Amino acid sequence: MTETRLRTWTHAFGYGLACVFIFMLAMQNLRYGFYELFYLAAGMAVLTFAGAVYTVICRRHQLSAPGHLIILAGLNSGLLAALLSMDAPGISHWAMPLVVLNLLILPLRQGLALSLLLLVPMSVVLLLGRASAEALTIISGLFLLMAVASLYIWHYDHMAQSAEDLAITDPVTGAHNARFLDETLQKEISRAIATGHCLSVINLRIDYADDISDLHGRDQAQVLLRNMTEHLFGVIRAGDTLYTLKDAEFFLILPFTPEEGVRVIAERIRRTIAEHQWPVVGRVTVSLGCTTRGSGDTRTDTLRKRAHQAMEEASRRGANSVWFSPGETITT
Numbered sequence: 106m107t108e109t110r111l112r113t114w115t116h117a118f119g120y121g122l123a124c125v126f127i128f129m130l131a132m133q134n135l136r137y138g139f140y141e142l143f144y145l146a147a148g149m150a151v152l153t154f155a156g157a158v159y160t161v162i163c164r165r166h167q168l169s170a171p172g173h174l175i176i177l178a179g180l181n182s183g184l185l186a187a188l189l190s191m192d193a194p195g196i197s198h199w200a201m202p203l204v205v206l207n208l209l210i211l212p213l214r215q216g217l218a219l220s221l222l223l224l225v226p227m228s229v230v231l232l233l234g235r236a237s238a239e240a241l242t243i244i245s246g247l248f249l250l251m252a253v254a255s256l257y258i259w260h261y262d263h264m265a266q267s268a269e270d271l272a273i274t275d276p277v278t279g280a281h282n283a284r285f286l287d288e289t290l291q292k293e294i295s296r297a298i299a300t301g302h303c304l305s306v307i308n309l310r311i312d313y314a315d316d317i318s319d320l321h322g323r324d325q326a327q328v329l330l331r332n333m334t335e336h337l338f339g340v341i342r343a344g345d346t347l348y349t350l351k352d353a354e355f356f357l358i359l360p361f362t363p364e365e366g367v368r369v370i371a372e373r374i375r376r377t378i379a380e381h382q383w384p385v386v387g388r389v390t391v392s393l394g395c396t397t398r399g400s401g402d403t404r405t406d407t408l409r410k411r412a413h414q415a416m417e418e419a420s421r422r423g424a425n426s427v428w429f430s431p432g433e434t435i436t437t
Contacts, residue, residue: 113164116173119209120157123202124150130199142196145187149199152180156210173210174219181207181223188230197231197243200224201250208254213262220251280334286348286356290405293360297398304398305367307357308412309374312390312424314353325385326353332383340374356412364397364429371395371427379425390425392416399432408432 131146156176163170180203188196200223207223208216224247231240281289290306297304311317311333318326330353337347341357348356359367371393379390394415402408411430419428 109165113160116160116210117157119206120153120160123206124153124157126202127153139193141187141191142193145183145191145196149180149183152176152183153206174215177203177207177210177219181219185223185226188227197227197247200227200247204247204251205254208251208258213255213258216258217251217255224248224251280338280347280349280355283348283350283356286350286358286409287405289346290358290408293358294398294403294405294408297360298403302361303363303366305359305362305364305395306408306412307359307367307371307374307393307395308350308409308416309355309357309371309391309393310416310420311353312392312420317386317389321386329383329386329389333378333389336378336381337374340377341370354416356409362397364431367395367397368427368429371429375425375427392420392424393427394419394430395427396430396432402432 127146127150131143131150134140134142134146153176156173159170159172159176163172184196184199184203187193203223204220207220210216211219224244227247228240228244231243234240235243293304296302311329314326317329330349333355334347334349337355337357341347341359344360346358348358350356359370362370375391375393379388381389383389394412394417396408396411396415398408411432415428415430418430419426422428
């Protein structure tokens with residue numbers, strides 16, 4: 106299940122449950138003749154139902170739907186206005202489902218801010234209008250509920266971010282993996298087409314990687330990959346991105362880089378790696394294939410294939426070498 110779909114179901118369930126709860130509350134107040142509370146609860150039920158409908162309508166854009174803030178601000182404002190204008194002892198308890206709904210629907214910071222805008226004035230009203238012990242009990246319960254719900258939401262967001270990072274990060278090197286490469290490269294291709302700027306890529310492979318693994322062991326080969334990743338991060342420019350592929354291969358995306366630029370960068374990478382003294386394994390060389398986006402390159406596979414073929418050509422011509430494979434000239 107995608108993050109958007111999960112949030113759609115969560116938002117719809119939260120609004121739906123709140124709508125049912127508030128509607129039952131409205132019916133109970135109507136039964137006992139508390140008409141002001143009935144009208145308040147009925148209005149809040151309509152707003153929560155509108156939130157559920159809005160969730161369904163914007164189901165493809167749940168991560169950036171601004172209407173939730175408007176709906177929840179209306180719910181919070183209505184309850185706060187009722188608390189200031191009505192003399193109803195139990196109305197302060199209605200804030201509990203609203204606080205949970207704020208934190209469940211909105212991003213954590215927005216949910217906390219909206220909840221505080223509700224609870225702080227409510228606390229002042231309770232302290233002025235109730236006995237101190239009763240007011241402090243209610244206020245403590247509301248703030249404790251907000252703290253627990255916030256902690257839960259923060260924990261969920263942290264776990265979701267960790268899972269996302271694991272999904273796009275190579276566990277050995279810490280660089281992005283091939284799964285994230287295609288997504289980013291397609292975005293860069295689309296941006297290059299839209300802006301007319303150059304886009305270049307580099308595919309590089311450690312020479313004799315299998316021999317290094319056989320001679321020094323798999324653990325030392327992985328240490329070399331980690332050290333190589335750190336070295337490449339130090340060589341590439343801000344804005345360039347690095348990815349780890351299988352078989353001791355790396356891939357670099359270089360936005361706004363023409364043919365002359367990628368040739369210079371590839372040569373600098375080759376030279377600095379060859380001159381570096383690596384722990385345990387000593388001297389290491391790499392073969393690099395590079396290319397620049399041509400007019401026919403609208404998909405990731407064409408750029409990746411041409412860069413890989415250029416790397417294979419560099420390897421055939423001897424270790425520690427760079428080969429550039431041109432694409433079709435972009436006409437402007």
